[in-house]
Amino acid sequence: MAMKDVPDNIFMTSLDAAASWARSNSLWPMPFATACCGIELMATASSRFDLARFGAEVMRFSPRQCDLMIVAGRVVMKMLPVLQRIWLQMPEPKWCISMGACACTGGVFDTYAVVQGVDRFIPVDLYVPGCPPRPEQLMAGIIALQDKIKHGGTLNGTEFGKRTQPTGPTPYDLDELIRIREANEKLISIN
Amino acid sequence: MPFEVSDLAELDAPDKEYLWTLNFGPQHPATHTTLRLILTLDGETVVNAVPHIGYLHSGFEKLGEHLDFNQYVTIVDRMNYISPLHNEISWHHAVEKLLGIELTPRCKYLRTILAELMRIQDHLLNTGTCALDLGGFTAFLYFFQQRELIYDIVETASGQRFHTSYTRVGGVAFDVNNAWVNKVRSFVKGFAAVHAEVHRLLTRNRIFIERVKGIGYLSAEDCINMGVTGPLARASGVLRDLRKDEPYLAYPDLDFKVVAAKDGDCYARYLVRMQEMVESIKIIEQCIENIPEGPVNVDAGSKAVIPAKPSVYRSIEGLIQHFEVMMPNRGFPTPKEEIYAATESPNGELGYYIVSDGTPRAYRARTRPPSYIHFAVFPQIIKNHQLSDVVAVLGSLNIIAAELDR
Amino acid sequence: MSAEDALKSKFDGGELAFSQFRDNHRIVVPAAKLFEVLAFLKNEQNFDMLAEVTAVDYLEYEGAKDRFGVVYVIVCTKSGERLVIKTFVNDPEPLLPSVYSLWKSADWLEREVYDMFGIRFSGHPDLRRILTPDEFTAYPLRKDYPLKGRGERHNFPVLTRAES
Structure with a gap:
């Protein structure tokens, strides 16, 4: 079709780009707020910082209504199954922001109970570092995610299907492996 | 039961x-x-x-056995995260009691101001979100604006707006200047108007009163028997406030009232918290005009204190002391003793039980978390209430999960 | 007469050790006498609030004779007096009487001590794990449990983006 036949106010684009543009500007976050970062998430949504300016203020606490999970705060071993279940309940397309040092890597809590980064167990799209990150930084993260969606998104989410590897580091670091082996050996010797 | x-x-x-x-x-x-x-x-x-509970149990106390008294302050910060600085003050209050350090007057006043700011910050979030859960969104926004001002004040003093890690054994990390004092002054000036506005929004609001009045009753005897402290106990008529009963910091010099109510329901707790903010503002007003001059850290003769930066850079004694305090294998000697010390945190009695084995690392660093004790009361006070009252009661108890589970 | 003097005259067998450090008044009580002493303090000396129950594992403590110390901090809300009561228990079956019948706040505090140290309290109405998951087997605050655990924190299935 020649360009001259196109009337005013009609734009030519690919369906993928149009869908991604629409999606990126109406993110509905699901705040999985467990600890300190949750308070900064509240601060981001409230009066001074006003997340609504970026189209991501519709916090919905039901995972069925959301497409952006913000994991704010440390996730411990008792909570991780809950996190995974909520992630599975969210409809496609969905994204995940890991907010704060504890959610990204475990942060200062290198202890027996804290999962050392949620990306080991659920896929993460974007990391916002800081302990806790300032609201400006969380907004920068959300804008970066919007950019990512705009530039890489497809209508039926084929880009997600390609990510068959876990996002995080290999599940165990070396000393963790050694400890597990020792514990297993001890168990075997007891039995 | x-x-x-x-x-x-x-x-x-x-x-x-x-x-x-x-x-x-x-x-x-x-x-x-x-x-x-x-x-x-x-x-x-x-x-x-x-x-x-336990969905946020992250091993704080185990970590406390592996970090020294100055390092562990970064962890206690993350305990009651809506008033982080108060945890630090409590923790170092216990450590200084163990080591027998008497603070300088300037530091006492400074910490008192910060502790009261934290009390305001805690009550702001609590009353704000309590109203938010019951459908009143506006008060939450008003109060969060004030919280941002407190964040600014704290940031000016310490460099971090949230987890400040500001106190040190025997003092604080940096001294404050006049700009900070002016910031506190302007906050105090502006706070009364917002407080009055929220009073108008909530205190006589029919919907709010219907949701909280007569809900979640707790008698004074139950409060004492179940270990409830802080605003919860005072709303039930238990006149107990560690700031008066076991004075610490600059509280003995100050003129303030212990706020209490008789009803023991959610509405009484809301009123107690609102009025406590007014008393805290009064304390800050008295302190800020009377901050003594002088050093903020105790004299560097005692070995536990981090020396000031200029003395580290310009004198060999300062450098050696800095090294001794900072290096993980050096440290300072501590008495081989055990101590329980408590302060009145915004939520209630926040105590620490420290066992020291002579090293600068706690052998056991136990926290007595008010949220933990208060949540144990919940099953009793929710019985025979409506399902929708669960939200009101939870809001008024002010349960902070990180403090609850540690 | 202070509570300590009353205790001295009531239990004059010399089993109780009194000491003071800073403003903490401490009494070491043998485990067999613990409930009796606490009941006396509660009922006759009016210590109506149990502020704190905690335990300490003395496994690596220099010169310690017993494995666990259990600490009770009790308060008289009338006079503001505070007492720290301490007792010792040992492996293999650390067991103490529950003080739930005296103070209800002992309910969760004792459960936490059980969860973290494995000290059992006889007569407790509901002694279950409280902070760690039910299937957890170790007692994390014991000194022989490593800070980073034994791999429990990484024992979960991994979800990739393609399959979720």
């Missing part, structure tokens, strides 16, 4: 089949953070509630 196994058997009986079981949490907006309740309902009436 807390949950008992026999209760459950009784509720499971065949003639009680009409009872519903409802799972509440661990990821629910009204829990604010992470706690879980198993509610047994008769229609809409709560017959039994079984709390399940």
Whole structure:
């Protein structure tokens, strides 16, 4: 079709780009707020910082209504199954922001109970570092995610299907492996 | 009564089949953070509630055994994260008691101001979100604006707006200047107007009163027997405030009142918290005009204190002392003793039980978390209330999950 | 007469050790006498609030004779007096009487001590794990449990983006 036949106010684009543009500007976050970062998430949504300016203020606490999970705060071993279940309940397309040092890597809590980064167990799209990150930084993260969606998104989410590897580091670091082996050996010797 | 196994058997009986079981949490907006309740309902009436906690148990106390007294302050920060600085003040209050350090007058006043700012910050968030859960969004926004001002003040003093890690053994990390004092002054000046506005929004608001008045009653005897402290106990008429009973910091010099009510319901707790903010402002006003001059850290003769930066850079003694305090294998000698020390945190009695084995690392660093004790009361006070009252009661108890589970 | 003097005259067998450090008044009580002493303090000396129950594992403590110390901090809300009561228990079956019948706040505090140290309290209405998951087997605050655990924190299935 020649360009001259196109009337005013009609734009030519690919369906993928149009869908991604629409999606990126109406993110509905699901705040999985467990600890300190949750308070900064509240601060981001409230009066001074006003997340609504970026189209991501519709916090919905039901995972069925959301497409952006913000994991704010440390996730411990008792909570991780809950996190995974909520992630599975969210409809496609969905994204995940890991907010704060504890959610990204475990942060200062290198202890027996804290999962050392949620990306080991659920896929993460974007990391916002800081302990806790300032609201400006969380907004920068959300804008970066919007950019990512705009530039890489497809209508039926084929880009997600390609990510068959876990996002995080290999599940165990070396000393963790050694400890597990020792514990297993001890168990075997007891039995 | 807390949950008992026999209760459950009784509720499971065949003639009680009409009872519903409802799972509440661990990821629910009204829990604010992470706690879980198993509610047994008769229609809409709560017959039994079984709390399940530990969804944020991250081993604080174990970590406390591996970090020294100055380092552990970064961890206690993250305990009650809506008033982080107060935890630091409490922790170092206990450590200084163990080491026998007497603070300088300037530091005492400075810490008192910060502690009261934190009390305001805590109550702001608590009353704000309590109203938010009950449908009043505006008060929350008003109060969060004030919280941002406190964040600014704290940031000016310490460089971090949230987890400040500001106190040190024997003092604070940096001294404050006049710009900070002016910031506090302007906050104090502006606060009364917002406070009055929220009073107008909530205190006589019909909807709010209907939701909180007469809900979640707790008697004074139960408060004492169940270990409840802080604004919760004072709302039930227990006149107990560690700032008056076991004075610490600059509180003996100051003129303030202990706020208390008689009703013991959610509305009384809301009123107590609102009035405590006014008293805190009064304390800050007195302190800020009377901050003594002089050094903020105790004299560097004692070995536990981090020396000032200029003395580290310009004198060999300062450098050596800095090295001794900072290096993990050096450290300072501590008495081989055990101590329990408590302060009045915004939530209640926040105590630390420290066992020291002579090294600068606590052998055991136990926290007595007020939220933990207060949440144990919940099953008792929610019984025979409506399901919608769960939210009101949870809001008024001010349960902070990180402090609850540690 | 202060509570300590009353205790001295009531239990004059010399089993109780009194000491003071800073403003903490401490009494070491043998485990067999613990409930009796606490009941006396509660009922006759009006210590109506149990502020704190905690335990300490003395496994690596220099010169310690017993494995666990259990600490009770009790307060008289009338006079503001505070007492720290301490007792010792040992492996293999650390067991103490529950003080739930005296103070209800002991309910969760004792459960936490059980969860973290494995000290059992006889007569407790509902002694279950409270902070760690039910299937957890170790007692994390014991000194022989490593800070980073034994791999429990990484024992979960991994979800990839393609399959979720």
